[in-house]
Amino acid sequence: MNIANQVLSQLRALVRNQPASPPLQPTCYWQTDIHSHLLPGVDDGVTSLEDALTCLKQLSAWGIQRVITTPHVSQDWHPNTQASLLAGQTMLRDVVAEHQIPITIDVAAEYLLDDLFLDLLRADQLLSFGQQKYVLFETGWAAAPRFVNEIIFHLLAQGYQPLLAHPERYTYYHTDLKPLAELRKAGCLFQLNWGSMTGRYGRRVQAQAHRLLTNKWVDFMGSDMHRTADLDLFGKLITSADYQLLQQQPLRNQELTTT
Ligand SMILES: [Fe+2]
Numbered sequence: 734m735n736i737a738n739q740v741l742s743q744l745r746a747l748v749r750n751q752p753a754s755p756p757l758q759p760t761c762y763w764q765t766d767i768h769s770h771l772l773p774g775v776d777d778g779v780t781s782l783e784d785a786l787t788c789l790k791q792l793s794a795w796g797i798q799r800v801i802t803t804p805h806v807s808q809d810w811h812p813n814t815q816a817s818l819l820a821g822q823t824m825l826r827d828v829v830a831e832h833q834i835p836i837t838i839d840v841a842a843e844y845l846l847d848d849l850f851l852d853l854l855r856a857d858q859l860l861s862f863g864q865q866k867y868v869l870f871e872t873g874w875a876a877a878p879r880f881v882n883e884i885i886f887h888l889l890a891q892g893y894q895p896l897l898a899h900p901e902r903y904t905y906y907h908t909d910l911k912p913l914a915e916l917r918k919a920g921c922l923f924q925l926n927w928g929s930m931t932g933r934y935g936r937r938v939q940a941q942a943h944r945l946l947t948n949k950w951v952d953f954m955g956s957d958m959h960r961t962a963d964l965d966l967f968g969k970l971i972t973s974a975d976y977q978l979l980q981q982q983p984l985r986n987q988e989l990t991t992t
Pocket residue numbers: 768769770843898957
């Protein structure tokens with residue numbers, strides 16, 4: 734055996750004697766997820782407790798320590814009440830504790846800006862989260878919302894911090910960033926969906942996500958997880974082209990891990 738073969742043989746022996754390394758588990762550098770639909774049966778999110786637990790276990794494995802899940806609240810499709818959502822919070826907390834998943838559960842909401850929302854705002858019955866009293870809201874898909882700046886004004890006046898869910902997904906903002914710039918100027922913050930950076934919602938949404946990231950307009954990341962099929966999102970997110978840009982955002986997710 735020549736010297737080269739001897740070295741190779743010794744290297745092989747060394748490698749054989751090494752303990753097998755565990756496969757690398759991708760981890761999330763923020764520990765709180767603020768947008769998901771994991772209360773079973775209350776909206777278009779998970780339909781069973783089993784699926785909710787599957788999602789929560791995987792989120793925990795990625796390093797998420799707190800999930801603020803946000804069922805839809807809208808007058809026509811999901812008229813969930815504060816009382817029913819808080820009852821769901823108690824139930825989900827109990828089940829998570831029973832299954833020993835190391836994750837803190839809170840329930841807030843993703844509000845559609847409709848008449849029900851205005852009633853809840855007037856009655857001061859919105860479900861918010863964090864010390865800043867963040868209120869997550871979405872706008873309709875068909876047309877740009879009217880009076881959104883006025884609603885932001887009223888939210889701020891009542892001590893809430895308005896937070897627009899997935900601004901990159903609204904097609905009516907794709908051709909002109911000015912309305913989004915005005916929302917930010919009015920005091921509204923933005924939450925980007927994990928899936929938008931992976932192309933889950935198409936190239937135009939991915940391109941808009943890129944523009945928001947370039948402008949450093951991303952205040953929060955959110956999984957917007959609806960079902961177990963969304964569990965492939967995270968792997969795609971951390972290998973997405975804009976992941977480095979994401980790491981440059983001043984994300985506020987972290988401030989919620991302990992408050
Ligand atoms: Fe959502």
